[in-house]
Structure formats: C-alpha cells, structure tokens
Amino acid sequence: MKTLPIESGLLLAGVLFTLGLISVLVRRNIIFMLISVEIMLNAAGLAFIVAGSRWAQADGQVMFIFILTMAAAEVSVGLALILQIYHHLKTLDSDAADRMNG
C-alpha cells in the first residue's frame, strides 16, 4: 500500500489551521468564528493522525478522540453563549459584545 508522504499531510493540516485562524480574525459573525475554531481543531487533529500513522503509533488516534470530545463540549458551550448573545443584543456581531470591556 502506498503511503502518503508525511510532509503533504502536515502541509494540509497547516493550511487548514491557517485558514481557520485567519477567518477567526476577520469574521465578525460569531457563528462563523465558531466554525473557524472547529476547522482549527480539526486541523490539529489531522496533524495528530498523520504523525500517528508515520510512526505507526496509536497515540495520534487517541489524541484525536480527545480533541473530538473537547470540540463537542466546546461547541455546546459556544452555542449556548451565542444564543444568549443573540437574545440580549439581537445581533450576531461579536464586536457588539464589547460593553464589558473585556
């Protein structure tokens, strides 16, 4: 079986992570920011999988399971926050939520 070279796998993960990061920075819509964070998480997970398959270790896959679990928890909290913000501010613009100055 022909294996993919590790560089291309890591490159894909890096590109995905950077895309996610940039869209967190430039998007103002909170839902899109949440999606971008998910992309970043999955990019990190991909890097783990690639590294795990390179050294034929199970650790990478274990870490991926962890990341999935954490992502699920994060999304549930994040969505609850988004609901609250929308409820209070009637908008999904993250810059509108600056009243607490931090």
Add this chain to the structure above:
Amino acid sequence: MLNSLWLIPTFPFLGALILVLVGSRLSRQVAARIGAGSVGLAALLTMAVGYDFLNSGVGAYQYTAWNWFDVAGLSTSFAFYLDPLSLIFIFVITFVGFLIHIYSVEFMKEDEGFARFFAYLNLFVCSMLILVLADNLVLLYLGWEGVGLCSYLLIGFWYSEAKNGYAARKAFIITRVGDTAMAIGLFMLFSIFHTLNIQDILTQAPQVWVAGTSMAVVIAFLLLGGAVGKSAQLPLQTWLPDAMAGPSPVSALIHAATMVTAGVYLITRMHTIYELAPLAQLWVGIIGAVTLLLAGCSALTQFDLKRVLAYSTISQIGYMFLAMGVGAWSSAVFHFMIHAFFKALLFLGAGAVIMALHHEHDMFRMGGLKNKLPVIYWTFLIGAASLAALPFVTAGFYSKDQILWLAWAGEKGNVWFFLAALTGAFITAIYTFRMVFITFFGKAKTQVSHVPGKRITIPLVVLSILSVFGGFIELPHTLGHFTLFSDFLSLLLPSVSLREGVESSEWILQGIAGLLALTGVYMAYVFYIRSPRISDEIKSSTYVLHQFWLQGWNVDALYNFLFVRPFVYISTLNKNDVIDKFYTMLVRATEFFNGVFVKTQSGILRWYVMGIVVGAILIITISLFVQP
C-alpha cells in the same frame, strides 16, 4: 522603712494615673484630695525614710524594684539609690511640691482643667523623683525626659491661646538641644565603662582616666550641654522667661524650685567626672558667672512680675553653676535648697498678687498692695529679702555668701568669678526690691478683686519660715561655724580646699557682700519710692540698652537669625523634597503603563485572538531560535 523607698515616686504616679483615667468624672474636691494627697503621702514617707536613713548610719541605700531590660551587655534595672544628695533633693521636691499642690487647689479652683492640672503636676513630681533617685543613667534619663514632657504640658496648660502653645514648644525644643548632647554623652560613657550604673561609673572613672583626659573633658562637656538646657543657662536660657505662660504654681514648682535645678543635680551627681576634667569644670563656672550677670541685667528692666522672677531664677542657678565650677559642690546644693524655698515662695506670692488683681501681670499697674494684702506682702518681703541675701537674718545670705567666699578663696576660684558673683549680688538686691517697691508700695492702680484664702496663705507662711530659718543649718566660720549641711554631704561630695593665706579675709568679703546687698536695697528705694523721677530719667536716657535688656539681650532675635531663618530657608528650598522625587517617579511610571494596558482591554474579541496569535508566534519563534 528604708525598703519602702520605691513608694515615694509611686504615690504621685498612682495619683497621676487615677486623675488621667477617671479625673474628668471626679468632683473637684476628690480630684484635689487625690492630687495633693498623693504628694503629701510621698512627703510623709520621705520624712520616715529620711529618719530611718539617718539613724541607720549607712552611707547609701539601694533598692532594686525590677530588671527593666537586659540587652547586649546593657543591663538596666529599675533601681533607686538613696544617699544624702538624693535625700535632700527628694525632701525639697516632695515638701515644696506638696505646699504648691495645696496652693494650687485654691489657685486653680475656677479652672476647667482642674483634674488635668493635678494629673500633670503629679506626673511631674513622679518624674522628678525618678530623676533624683535613679540608680543608673538610663533611669535618670527617663525622669529627665519625663520632667521635660510635664514642663511642656504645663507651660501649654492654657492651650487655647496660641502664644502659650508656642512657649511650650519653645521650651521643649530648646531643652531637646541639650538633651541630645546629654544622650550622646551617655552613649560615650557606656562605650567606655560598659555600664550606665552611676556608682560604678564614678568608682571606675578615676582608674580609667587621668585628670584632664580629653575623653573625660568631652563627656563632661556633653553632660554639661544637657544641664544647661534643663537649667536654662547660657546659651540655652531663652525658654525660661517664656515658660511663664504657664499657671503660677507651675512656675513655682517646675521653673524655679525643682526641674530647672536638674542640671545642678546631674553635674553634682557626676562630680567625679568633672574633677577629672578641669577644663569642663572651669567652663561650668564661666557659664554660671556670665549667666548670672546677663540674667540679672535683664531682670532689672522687666515689667512683668513673673518675668522678673524668671530672670532671677536663671541668675540664681547661675550662682549654683558658679559654685560647681569652683568645686563647691555642697554650697551649690545648699543654694539649690534655699533657692527652692524662697523662689517657690516668691512665685506663689506673685501668683496670689496676680490672681488678686484679676490676672494683671504688669508691675507698674499694681502698687499699694502693702495694706490690702498684708500676709502676701510680708511673706513676699521675706522671700525677696532672702533672694537679695540681706545679711544675717535671711537664709539666702548664708547660702550665697558661701558661694561668694569660695569663688574667691577656693583653689579653683579666681578674682573674676568673685567679682561676677559680687556684682550679681548687687544687681539681685536692686531688681528684687525694685519689684517689691513697685508692686506693694506707692499708689494703688488696680483694685483688689479677690482676697486669697487659707490654702494660699498657709504655704506662703510655711515657705517664708523655711526661707529664714533654712539658712541656720549652715553657718560660716566667722558666724558661729555651724556646718550641719556640709557635714551631711561631706562623705559624698569633696569639700573645697582653700588657697593659702585667705582665711583672714573671710569676714571682709562677707561685710562687702552684706553692704552691697543693703546698698542695692537702698538704691531701689531711692529710685522707685523717694524720687521715681530718677528712674524714669535713667530709663529714657538709656532707652536702647533698656530695650536690649528687656528682650533678654536679644538672644531670641540672634537665634532667630542664626538658626531659625537658615532652617526655614533650607526647608523652603527643599519644599518638594528631593528624595520624594524618586518615589513620585515610580508612581508616575506605574500610572503610565497602567494607561497603556487599559487601552488593550477593548472588549473586542478579535483583538484578543490577535494578541494570542502574536504571543504564540513570538514564543514559538523564540523557542526555535534560542537553544536552551
């Protein structure tokens, strides 16, 4: 009975404590009983202890109450030391103090701060007793500062007037100058002897030092600094005339009879050191001689009754310093005792006059009180005669004559000391009787509004008896040669060895001194009763000198120019406090960075993410390029 020595200072202390804690709730009668009673008990106890002490025949008695502190080789105990010298001092302090307390009960009866007054007075008596009974110099210093504090509190007793507060502060600060010198002296004594026990120092000193060692001279001068501060001698005399802002009993007790003689006590107590430092001892004499003349001249021109007495106190303590300067220790102590009697009497008399005339201090507005206040007149006259040292009948004659004689005939005496003392005696007679004639003779200028009662007259009578008969316990060679007082002190204080070939001249000198005193009285009579015109003419022809003396040789102005103004100038220069600059800069920097970081807390989520990203990149970069 001797072992109840510690109770003598304890009674006044308890009195002060009670009056301070619950004084405002007590009635005047109870407060007076506590205040005067505690000192009265101390006086009774002093009699009993003194009686036992004389009967026991021991030279000295030491009582250790408890160990005060013991640190780094300095072990100081709360210990009292009774010997003939301290016995005389506690006798004078408790007895004169008791009489003044009785007097104060009537004098202060209208005053709002009645209990407070007695609390201060009791605390003062306690401190003074600790001072003279102290077994070591640390305890002595405690008493020393204690009387300084009480002096401050009592001069500023009527604190609602700003000028009394100023006078109190002046007294406190000026004596502090001397106290600092004294404290340095104590440190040096400790570094040499490794103890501050007075008796240990006095016995070790002759073994450690040879006469004239520079160390002994320096220490003697430093202690002298403390003494001139407390005893209001040149150059620290300026506080005493202003201290008359306090109530009259305070002037009598503190600024005439007891506290101001603390310097005399200190030098007499440490006389061994002064014997080893002839230069310092000479300067004690010089300071005394100059002070007695300067203060005498100032007293000639005052118009405030109490200020005349204040200057005369400075002058009389000058005599004591002169006596110590020629090594006539017991004469100094003798003059201290007699002076305490007649000066307390004069101050109390003056207080009674001032009270009778509705707080009138100016002598020239008094006059004609001879018939209206006969008891005060006669007792005041006796006190004045004693101060002027009228021959044979007054105690002041015997005590002052001894000093005059030893200033001339003593080994360390010289003709200048003698002339200064003689001139001083003449001036004393003039200003004393000037005061008497102006106050009690002539036409009445102010109506008597209050006739003093028994509580005022009894202390006056008792003190006037002491002012006359107190002198008979020590008579000179030419007049009976009775030396009870100096014999009593002879074990403790060395007597003066006379120069050769002077014994025969003693009666001549006494004659001159007596004659001069009488001439002074006669001159005062001529100037102020027979032809007052002359005194006015002298006054107007020497107006500048008169003003100069009235202001006490303008020493205040001089010190103002030399010390106060430069100090104020320097403090205005440093108004913003150079050292403070550093700390304000620290505060400024913190505030600046705070302002910068506040800006980053914008509340915009994406900036925070940006911050995290930049930080992460920075850390990763650093960890890539900087190898651990």
